Amino acid sequence: MIIPMAKVRVLGPKDRFDAALSAVQDFGQLQLAEAPSRTGVERARLSPPEQRRRVQLTRVLAEVEEALRLLSADGARAEVRPATTADLAHWARLADATARAARALRDRETGLEEERALVSRYRDFLSAVLPAVRQVADTARLTSRAVVVPASTRSTVDALTDALREQLGGEFTMSTHELPGGDLAILLVLPREFSDKLDARLAEARVPEVPLPQAYRDMPLERAVPKMLARLDEIPLELRACADDRRLLAASRGAELRQARAAIDDWLSTAAAHERTAVTEHAFDLEGWLPERSLAEFMRRVTAAAGPAVVIESVAREAWGTEDAPVVLSNPRLFRPFEQIIGLLPLPRYGSIDPTPFVAVFFPLIFGMMLGDVGYGVLLAILAVIIHARTERGSFLRTAAEIAGPCAAFAIIFGVLYGEYFGDLGIRLLGIHPIIFDREKAVFAALALAVGLGVVQVVLGLVLGAITAFHKEPKHALGRGVSAVMVLLVVGALLAAFEVLPKGLFTPAVIALLIAFPLLVFAEGVIAPVELLATLGNVLSYARIMAIGTASVMLAVVANQMVGAFGGTVVGLVFALLFHLVNFAIGLFSPAIHALRLHYVEFFGKFYNPGGRPFQPFGHRAGPLVPETTRKLS
Numbered sequence: 001m002i003i004p005m006a007k008v009r010v011l012g013p014k015d016r017f018d019a020a021l022s023a024v025q026d027f028g029q030l031q032l033a034e035a036p037s038r039t040g041v042e043r044a045r046l047s048p049p050e051q052r053r054r055v056q057l058t059r060v061l062a063e064v065e066e067a068l069r070l071l072s073a074d075g076a077r078a079e080v081r082p083a084t085t086a087d088l089a090h091w092a093r094l095a096d097a098t099a100r101a102a103r104a105l106r107d108r109e110t111g112l113e114e115e116r117a118l119v120s121r122y123r124d125f126l127s128a129v130l131p132a133v134r135q136v137a138d139t140a141r142l143t144s145r146a147v148v149v150p151a152s153t154r155s156t157v158d159a160l161t162d163a164l165r166e167q168l169g170g171e172f173t174m175s176t177h178e179l180p181g182g183d184l185a186i187l188l189v190l191p192r193e194f195s196d197k198l199d200a201r202l203a204e205a206r207v208p209e210v211p212l213p214q215a216y217r218d219m220p221l222e223r224a225v226p227k228m229l230a231r232l233d234e235i236p237l238e239l240r241a242c243a244d245d246r247r248l249l250a251a252s253r254g255a256e257l258r259q260a261r262a263a264i265d266d267w268l269s270t271a272a273a274h275e276r277t278a279v280t281e282h283a284f285d286l287e288g289w290l291p292e293r294s295l296a297e298f299m300r301r302v303t304a305a306a307g308p309a310v311v312i313e314s315v316a317r318e319a320w321g322t323e324d325a326p327v328v329l330s331n332p333r334l335f336r337p338f339e340q341i342i343g344l345l346p347l348p349r350y351g352s353i354d355p356t357p358f359v360a361v362f363f364p365l366i367f368g369m370m371l372g373d374v375g376y377g378v379l380l381a382i383l384a385v386i387i388h389a390r391t392e393r394g395s396f397l398r399t400a401a402e403i404a405g406p407c408a409a410f411a412i413i414f415g416v417l418y419g420e421y422f423g424d425l426g427i428r429l430l431g432i433h434p435i436i437f438d439r440e441k442a443v444f445a446a447l448a449l450a451v452g453l454g455v456v457q458v459v460l461g462l463v464l465g466a467i468t469a470f471h472k473e474p475k476h477a478l479g480r481g482v483s484a485v486m487v488l489l490v491v492g493a494l495l496a497a498f499e500v501l502p503k504g505l506f507t508p509a510v511i512a513l514l515i516a517f518p519l520l521v522f523a524e525g526v527i528a529p530v531e532l533l534a535t536l537g538n539v540l541s542y543a544r545i546m547a548i549g550t551a552s553v554m555l556a557v558v559a560n561q562m563v564g565a566f567g568g569t570v571v572g573l574v575f576a577l578l579f580h581l582v583n584f585a586i587g588l589f590s591p592a593i594h595a596l597r598l599h600y601v602e603f604f605g606k607f608y609n610p611g612g613r614p615f616q617p618f619g620h621r622a623g624p625l626v627p628e629t630t631r632k633l634s
Contacts, residue, residue: 001354002328002330003291003330004293005325006292006295007033008290008295008299008315009287009312009313009315010024010287010302011285011312012306012309013282014284017277019306019307020284020305021270021286023306024286026619027294029298030288030289030290030617031288031289031615032273032276032618033287033288033289034276035276035285036285038285040280041280042278042279043276044274050271057264060091061265064257064260064261064264067257070102070106070246071253072250073254073257087260094256101249105242109239109242114213119213121180122179122228124179125179125187126225128177132173133187133221133222134222142190142191142192143189144189144221145187145190145195146186146187147185147202148183148207149185151181163201167194167197167201168190171190171191172189172190172194175187185210212224212228216228289325289326295314299312323350323611326616327347327612331354331356342356344596346612347611347614349610349611349612350613352468352607352609353464353607355599358464360406363403363596363599364406364409366594366595366598367595368407368413368414369410369450370595371407371591372439373421373423373552374411374416375425376556377409381408381412387400416435418436418437419432419434420439422556423560424440424553428560440550446546446550451540453545454539454598454602457603458602461603462487463484464607465607466481475523476524478523479520486513486517489509490509493505493506496509538602548591548594556583559583563576
């Protein structure tokens with residue numbers, strides 16, 4: 001549900017403003033509104049020194065954030081402690097020095113990783129040519145070149161060889177080595193007097209030399225190759241030393257940097273709050289929203305901290321527009337993970353309906369109807385338990401595991417109803433038969449169940465739409481209500497026509513439809529018949545539940561039939577397991593995507609009103625409060 005909000009106005013003499021603002025920040029549940037515009041009041045402004053300090057602290061905060069990120073010391077929260085001018089100057093120097101040291105370590109590690117990657121790529125080639133380049137080193141008459149021919153131009157090697165033979169008269173040797181990726185590394189050994197001709201020929205053919213790391217580019221190849229190969233053993237040690245230096249830096253400065261971040265962030269938040277306050281020559285006026293249930297405690301604590309001269313009044317609901325109020329979703333613990341599904345869309349507007357409880361029921365239900373297999377459901381449950389045990393609270397994977405749990409439960413329930421245990425293994429091995437119907441054979445029964453659920457969810461969406469629109473747009477609410485009734489009448493008439501319901505109900509249903517039709521046009525306009533047809537089309541979209549479910553069970557049956565179909569039980573069993581694994585993976589993603597689609601398009605389209613503002617209260621964002629904290633701008 002969207003919890004009710006209250007709007008409050010905090011009024012008081014100017015000399016109590018800092019105390020009142022401090023108490024509001026300590027409470028941490030008031031989202032500040034823009035400064036009210038009234039005659040005789042103006043928005044509070046920061047003084048020129050405060051504005052300069054904000055610019056300076058914003059820059060320091062960026063340095064602190066970068067240093068913490070580079071040191072991987074960003075996780076822990078810090079307490080907000082009093083900050084003096086000397087503290088801020090010290091933190092600025094500390095952040096600058098730490099960020100420079102951390103950047104130097106990062107650059108060093110990046111250079112080492114690049115060097116290792118480059119040498120590793122040519123390691124086999126360099127090892128192969130090492131004896132040849134050492135022989136070259138023993139004589140003053142010869143020199144060598146290592147070049148790389150890209151895989152895309154390997155056909156030019158023969159032409160290059162012919163050209164060199166023509167220019168050098170066969171006074172060279174060539175050894176080749178294929179690199180990972182298809183490039184061809186070539187070592188050329190030739191008399192020194194021909195080196196200029198060779199360089200010219202290679203430049204003309206656009207064949208690059210082996211790209212040596214910067215440290216070896218000025219060395220002759222016979223010296224560079226042994227050093228580069230030796231570096232492969234030294235680089236891991238240097239990387240470990242860099243990691244140790246970074247850990248030491250994080251251990252020695254991380255806590256102080258986090259404290260600096262907390263204090264600076266607090267100062268900047270307070271400065272922003274100043275600019276959202278209206279002031280006169282002698283008084284201040286601060287307004288904002290907070291959860292209605294926190295109103296009494298807010299009044300008590302702010303009055304106690306700021307004194308009786310500060311007055312807090314609740315603004316009448318009629319005086320503020322619900323479109324400006326922030327939105328806070330509050331649901332039972334069991335439903336809370338499904339708020340993530342709502343979070344993929346813009347928040348619902350304040351005063352509309354939070355669909356989380358409906359999603360928490362229908363999403364696992366629809367998923368289970370599609371997957372509908374005891375074996376796959378058990379696998380999903382095991383997977384959810386493992387992920388839940390190995391992830392941190394609040395992480396995306398933990399939330400996904402909490403959503404997967406109910407989905408697995410419904411998959412098992414529908415698996416029992418369909419009699420599916422890894423497809424038809426339950427029937428084959430244990431003689432377990434379906435309780436309601438066999439999806440492999442009873443396609444129409446599965447279709448009826450899917451469309452029936454569609455009728456329920458679409459009609460529910462129309463009813464919720466009518467409730468949402470009741471106060472502001474009663475005519476539209478009437479149209480939604482009539483649409484819901486007409487959908488039920490159409491379904492009733494069809495069931496009566498096919499004698500699922502007593503045939504005598506057909507005529508009353510048609511007469512009721514004819515009576516409701518003008519009412520629908522009156523409420524929704526001439527476009528209403530088209531919208532009604534679209535709504536009936538939404539109901540038919542739920543047929544995908546049957547289609548995906550049937551495809552899943554058919555794939556599972558095919559997997560079971562592989563055992564013994566390849567001339568050997570073991571081979572068939574391996575193929576069957578692989579096929580089941582693929583089907584299980586498809587069974588996770590496809591039902592989830594289509595269940596989301598049914599909710600977002602068919603269900604939400606009837607009532608969901610997006611565009612809500614997230615609740616962002618003014619508080620200590622960086623960490624808990626230390627009582628002696630000073631937040632005065634100084």
